[in-house]
Amino acid sequence: MKEKHPFAPYVVFSSVIAALGAFLFGYHTAIISGAILFITEEFGLTFFQQEFLISSTLIGCVIGALSGGISDYFGRKRTLIYDAFIYLIATFLLFDAQSYGMLITGRIVVGFAIGIASVTVPLYIAEIAPAESRGRLVSLNQLLITIGILVSFWVAYIYAAQENWRTMFSFAMIPALVQLFCLLFISETPAWLLSKGKSKQAEKALHRLKMASPKAHLTPQEKKQNQPMRKKFKALLSPEVRAPVLIGIGISIFQQITGINTVIYYAPRVFQYAGFQSEESAILATVWVGVVNVVMTIVGLWLVDRIGRRPLVLIGVAGMTVCLAVLASSFMFEAKVGVLSVVAILAYIGFFAPGLGIVTWLIISEIYPLGIRGRAMSVATFFNWGANYVVSLTFLTLIQLLTIGGTYWLFTLICIGCFIFIWKKVPETKGKTFEQIQAFWQK
Numbered sequence: 001m002k003e004k005h006p007f008a009p010y011v012v013f014s015s016v017i018a019a020l021g022a023f024l025f026g027y028h029t030a031i032i033s034g035a036i037l038f039i040t041e042e043f044g045l046t047f048f049q050q051e052f053l054i055s056s057t058l059i060g061c062v063i064g065a066l067s068g069g070i071s072d073y074f075g076r077k078r079t080l081i082y083d084a085f086i087y088l089i090a091t092f093l094l095f096d097a098q099s100y101g102m103l104i105t106g107r108i109v110v111g112f113a114i115g116i117a118s119v120t121v122p123l124y125i126a127e128i129a130p131a132e133s134r135g136r137l138v139s140l141n142q143l144l145i146t147i148g149i150l151v152s153f154w155v156a157y158i159y160a161a162q163e164n165w166r167t168m169f170s171f172a173m174i175p176a177l178v179q180l181f182c183l184l185f186i187s188e189t190p191a192w193l194l195s196k197g198k199s200k201q202a203e204k205a206l207h208r209l210k211m212a213s214p215k216a217h218l219t220p221q222e223k224k225q226n227q228p229m230r231k232k233f234k235a236l237l238s239p240e241v242r243a244p245v246l247i248g249i250g251i252s253i254f255q256q257i258t259g260i261n262t263v264i265y266y267a268p269r270v271f272q273y274a275g276f277q278s279e280e281s282a283i284l285a286t287v288w289v290g291v292v293n294v295v296m297t298i299v300g301l302w303l304v305d306r307i308g309r310r311p312l313v314l315i316g317v318a319g320m321t322v323c324l325a326v327l328a329s330s331f332m333f334e335a336k337v338g339v340l341s342v343v344a345i346l347a348y349i350g351f352f353a354p355g356l357g358i359v360t361w362l363i364i365s366e367i368y369p370l371g372i373r374g375r376a377m378s379v380a381t382f383f384n385w386g387a388n389y390v391v392s393l394t395f396l397t398l399i400q401l402l403t404i405g406g407t408y409w410l411f412t413l414i415c416i417g418c419f420i421f422i423w424k425k426v427p428e429t430k431g432k433t434f435e436q437i438q439a440f441w442q443k
């Protein structure tokens with residue numbers, strides 16, 4: 001019988017605590033869609049002010065993602081602790097906001113925290129996980145993002161009756177406080193400690209995490225690569241790392257320009273285009289988006305170390321392409337309430353979640369050499385948020401220019417491009433140690 005490799009409960013504990021940063025990522029990105037209605041009433045916001053309030057978070061995310069590379073200097077654990085603090089400060093600013101300026105500040109600061117979390121959480125988990133189950137453990141990142149989104153829909157729904165937007169924001173204090181407290185008990189990653197020459201502490205960490213051998217996590221080659229690259233982002237341009245750096249950027253951009261957040265951020269509006277009359281029914285349909293997202297992420301989590309990253313993401317993108325084509329046609333040809341469009345939207349989410357949802361974050365935590373890992377992830381994540389910003393900002397204009405059907409035809413074409421890119425460029429990393437992945441690039 002094939003031997004199974006169980007992972008230590010402490011590894012699961014540490015991964016879940018780190019992934020609370022991803023929960024807050026999901027929660028804060030989505031809660032605004034519920035809160036904005038009541039904020040608009042209270043502060044009398046114009047359309048432009050609303051749009052800026054929503055997009056200001058993405059500006060914070062872009063800056064935060066670029067700052068995520070600080071974990072190469074401060075360590076992964078310390079960066080997570082700083083980040084939990086920033087989440088708390090931002091939440092307090094939002095809860096207590098007395099003016100539009102304070103709201104904007106709060107949303108930019110929360111975006112900054114999200115940006116840092118989106119780099120550091122998958123990176124941290126990848127470095128403490130055993131190779132055989134790294135896929136599942138890193139996917140906790142995506143699972144908690146989706147749970148965060150779902151919980152935010154639910155909290156918004158509950159507090160909408162009281163028009164209580166402050167509580168919608170402040171709910172996020174609970175997970176942030178729990179995370180901050182529990183972070184004190186998690187271990188720094190052995191790989192980072194070794195890269196800083198702290199071998200005694202690394203030994204201890206390896207022991208606590210029940211990891212087999214430091215060799216698997218830091219090869220002599222990696223140690224060498226680590227030295228001259230320590231200082232600058234410029235190191236990412238050197239020819240030895242060019243391929244993984246470009247692949248990371250490519251998949252991150254494709255994750256966004258295939259249209260996911262036109263559904264996550266604008267779902268009620270898209271459902272209204274699909275023929276839902278009342279806001280209530282459109283919002284209820286949105287809750288289903290959240291549910292499918294979580295359920296299919298769990299399916300992906302179960303599959304990712306079994307069938308591998310490539311099959312999962314290729315099937316996912318192929319499925320998304322078909323759904324987008326169906327959605328685009330249904331907007332063009334269906335007269336009234338589009339059952340077909342609703343099914344297409346839900347199926348699209350169902351293919352995104354285990355595919356581009358899980359695999360993007362996983363791949364960018366796995367493919368880089370240790371010496372540049374933090375910075376390379378940070379750059380890929382910067383492009384992820386940048387592309388997200390561009391899509392979110394242009395979506396409504398695109399609808400005006402191309403109609404909603406035409407816009408989704410555009411996303412269909414981009415999805416085909418994404419499939420070809422992944423097919424040709426993204427390597428399989430299932431079950432491979434970081435050492436083996438590096439050996440692949442050297443070839």
Ligand code: BGC
Pocket residue numbers: 142145146149255260261264293356357358388
């Ligand atoms: C993406 C987010 C998206 C979320 C939806 C994440 O992987 O980066 O932009 O909103 O998935 O579940």
